[in-house]
Amino acid sequence: MSKNVSAIKKNQVSLRNKRKNKxxxxxxxxxxxxxxxxxxxxxxxxxxxxxxxxxxxxYKKIDQAVRKGVLHKNQGSRKKSMLAKAMKISISRIKTI
Incomplete structure:
Protein backbone atom coordinates (compact mmCIF):
# COMPACT_ATOMS: atom_id res chain seq x y z
CA MET A 1 0.00 0.00 0.00
CA SER A 2 1.19 3.47 -0.82
CA LYS A 3 2.33 5.92 1.81
CA ASN A 4 1.25 8.86 -0.29
CA VAL A 5 -1.47 10.80 1.55
CA SER A 6 -3.63 11.33 -1.52
CA ALA A 7 -3.40 7.64 -2.45
CA ILE A 8 -4.44 6.60 1.05
CA LYS A 9 -7.41 8.97 0.96
CA LYS A 10 -8.38 7.79 -2.53
CA ASN A 11 -8.35 4.20 -1.27
CA GLN A 12 -10.56 5.12 1.71
CA VAL A 13 -13.02 6.94 -0.56
CA SER A 14 -13.19 4.02 -2.98
CA LEU A 15 -13.87 1.58 -0.14
CA ARG A 16 -16.60 3.85 1.24
CA ASN A 17 -18.23 4.16 -2.18
CA LYS A 18 -17.95 0.42 -2.72
CA ARG A 19 -19.91 -0.22 0.49
CA LYS A 20 -22.62 2.29 -0.49
CA ASN A 21 -22.92 0.92 -4.02
CA LYS A 22 -23.08 -2.64 -2.76
CA TYR A 59 -38.89 1.61 -9.72
CA LYS A 60 -38.24 4.18 -7.00
CA LYS A 61 -35.20 2.29 -5.71
CA ILE A 62 -33.81 1.84 -9.22
CA ASP A 63 -34.28 5.54 -9.98
CA GLN A 64 -32.50 6.47 -6.75
CA ALA A 65 -29.57 4.25 -7.69
CA VAL A 66 -29.38 5.85 -11.13
CA ARG A 67 -29.47 9.33 -9.61
CA LYS A 68 -26.69 8.44 -7.16
CA GLY A 69 -24.57 7.01 -9.97
CA VAL A 70 -24.65 3.44 -8.69
CA LEU A 71 -26.32 2.20 -11.87
CA HIS A 72 -25.99 3.53 -15.39
CA LYS A 73 -29.23 5.01 -16.72
CA ASN A 74 -29.46 2.39 -19.47
CA GLN A 75 -29.06 -0.43 -16.96
CA GLY A 76 -31.80 1.11 -14.83
CA SER A 77 -34.05 1.32 -17.87
CA ARG A 78 -33.36 -2.31 -18.75
CA LYS A 79 -34.25 -3.45 -15.24
CA LYS A 80 -37.49 -1.45 -15.24
CA SER A 81 -38.39 -2.76 -18.68
CA MET A 82 -37.81 -6.34 -17.58
CA LEU A 83 -40.08 -5.85 -14.55
CA ALA A 84 -42.86 -4.27 -16.60
CA LYS A 85 -42.63 -7.10 -19.12
CA ALA A 86 -42.93 -9.67 -16.32
CA MET A 87 -46.06 -7.95 -15.02
CA LYS A 88 -47.55 -7.75 -18.51
CA ILE A 89 -46.96 -11.47 -19.05
CA SER A 90 -48.60 -12.29 -15.71
CA ILE A 91 -51.64 -10.16 -16.51
CA SER A 92 -52.02 -11.71 -19.95
CA ARG A 93 -51.76 -15.19 -18.41
CA ILE A 94 -54.68 -14.39 -16.10
CA LYS A 95 -56.83 -12.96 -18.89
CA THR A 96 -56.42 -16.12 -20.96
CA ILE A 97 -57.61 -18.32 -18.10
Whole structure:
Protein backbone atom coordinates (compact mmCIF):
# COMPACT_ATOMS: atom_id res chain seq x y z
CA MET A 1 0.00 0.00 0.00
CA SER A 2 1.19 3.47 -0.82
CA LYS A 3 2.33 5.92 1.81
CA ASN A 4 1.25 8.86 -0.29
CA VAL A 5 -1.47 10.80 1.55
CA SER A 6 -3.63 11.33 -1.52
CA ALA A 7 -3.40 7.64 -2.45
CA ILE A 8 -4.44 6.60 1.05
CA LYS A 9 -7.41 8.97 0.96
CA LYS A 10 -8.38 7.79 -2.53
CA ASN A 11 -8.35 4.20 -1.27
CA GLN A 12 -10.56 5.12 1.71
CA VAL A 13 -13.02 6.94 -0.56
CA SER A 14 -13.19 4.02 -2.98
CA LEU A 15 -13.87 1.58 -0.14
CA ARG A 16 -16.60 3.85 1.24
CA ASN A 17 -18.23 4.16 -2.18
CA LYS A 18 -17.95 0.42 -2.72
CA ARG A 19 -19.91 -0.22 0.49
CA LYS A 20 -22.62 2.29 -0.49
CA ASN A 21 -22.92 0.92 -4.02
CA LYS A 22 -23.08 -2.64 -2.76
CA UNK A 23 -25.91 -1.82 -0.36
CA UNK A 24 -27.91 -0.12 -3.14
CA UNK A 25 -27.38 -3.01 -5.54
CA UNK A 26 -28.26 -5.54 -2.86
CA UNK A 27 -31.47 -3.70 -1.98
CA UNK A 28 -32.47 -3.54 -5.65
CA UNK A 29 -31.81 -7.26 -6.16
CA UNK A 30 -33.81 -8.11 -3.04
CA UNK A 31 -36.78 -5.98 -4.11
CA UNK A 32 -36.73 -7.46 -7.61
CA UNK A 33 -36.67 -11.02 -6.26
CA UNK A 34 -39.54 -10.29 -3.87
CA UNK A 35 -41.53 -8.65 -6.66
CA UNK A 36 -41.03 -11.52 -9.12
CA UNK A 37 -41.83 -14.15 -6.48
CA UNK A 38 -44.96 -12.37 -5.33
CA UNK A 39 -46.12 -11.59 -8.87
CA UNK A 40 -47.64 -15.01 -9.49
CA UNK A 41 -49.16 -15.14 -6.02
CA UNK A 42 -50.76 -11.72 -6.32
CA UNK A 43 -51.95 -12.32 -9.85
CA UNK A 44 -53.68 -15.51 -8.71
CA UNK A 45 -55.73 -13.29 -6.43
CA UNK A 46 -56.26 -10.93 -9.38
CA UNK A 47 -54.92 -8.05 -7.29
CA UNK A 48 -53.20 -5.81 -9.82
CA UNK A 49 -53.28 -2.81 -7.48
CA UNK A 50 -50.87 -4.42 -5.01
CA UNK A 51 -48.63 -5.47 -7.90
CA UNK A 52 -48.43 -1.92 -9.20
CA UNK A 53 -47.57 -0.65 -5.71
CA UNK A 54 -44.74 -3.15 -5.42
CA UNK A 55 -43.58 -2.29 -8.92
CA UNK A 56 -43.49 1.42 -8.09
CA UNK A 57 -41.39 0.69 -4.99
CA UNK A 58 -38.84 -1.17 -7.12
CA TYR A 59 -38.89 1.61 -9.72
CA LYS A 60 -38.24 4.18 -7.00
CA LYS A 61 -35.20 2.29 -5.71
CA ILE A 62 -33.81 1.84 -9.22
CA ASP A 63 -34.28 5.54 -9.98
CA GLN A 64 -32.50 6.47 -6.75
CA ALA A 65 -29.57 4.25 -7.69
CA VAL A 66 -29.38 5.85 -11.13
CA ARG A 67 -29.47 9.33 -9.61
CA LYS A 68 -26.69 8.44 -7.16
CA GLY A 69 -24.57 7.01 -9.97
CA VAL A 70 -24.65 3.44 -8.69
CA LEU A 71 -26.32 2.20 -11.87
CA HIS A 72 -25.99 3.53 -15.39
CA LYS A 73 -29.23 5.01 -16.72
CA ASN A 74 -29.46 2.39 -19.47
CA GLN A 75 -29.06 -0.43 -16.96
CA GLY A 76 -31.80 1.11 -14.83
CA SER A 77 -34.05 1.32 -17.87
CA ARG A 78 -33.36 -2.31 -18.75
CA LYS A 79 -34.25 -3.45 -15.24
CA LYS A 80 -37.49 -1.45 -15.24
CA SER A 81 -38.39 -2.76 -18.68
CA MET A 82 -37.81 -6.34 -17.58
CA LEU A 83 -40.08 -5.85 -14.55
CA ALA A 84 -42.86 -4.27 -16.60
CA LYS A 85 -42.63 -7.10 -19.12
CA ALA A 86 -42.93 -9.67 -16.32
CA MET A 87 -46.06 -7.95 -15.02
CA LYS A 88 -47.55 -7.75 -18.51
CA ILE A 89 -46.96 -11.47 -19.05
CA SER A 90 -48.60 -12.29 -15.71
CA ILE A 91 -51.64 -10.16 -16.51
CA SER A 92 -52.02 -11.71 -19.95
CA ARG A 93 -51.76 -15.19 -18.41
CA ILE A 94 -54.68 -14.39 -16.10
CA LYS A 95 -56.83 -12.96 -18.89
CA THR A 96 -56.42 -16.12 -20.96
CA ILE A 97 -57.61 -18.32 -18.10
Missing amino acids: SYKSAIKTLIKKYINSLDELMDLNNTYVCTLKLSAV
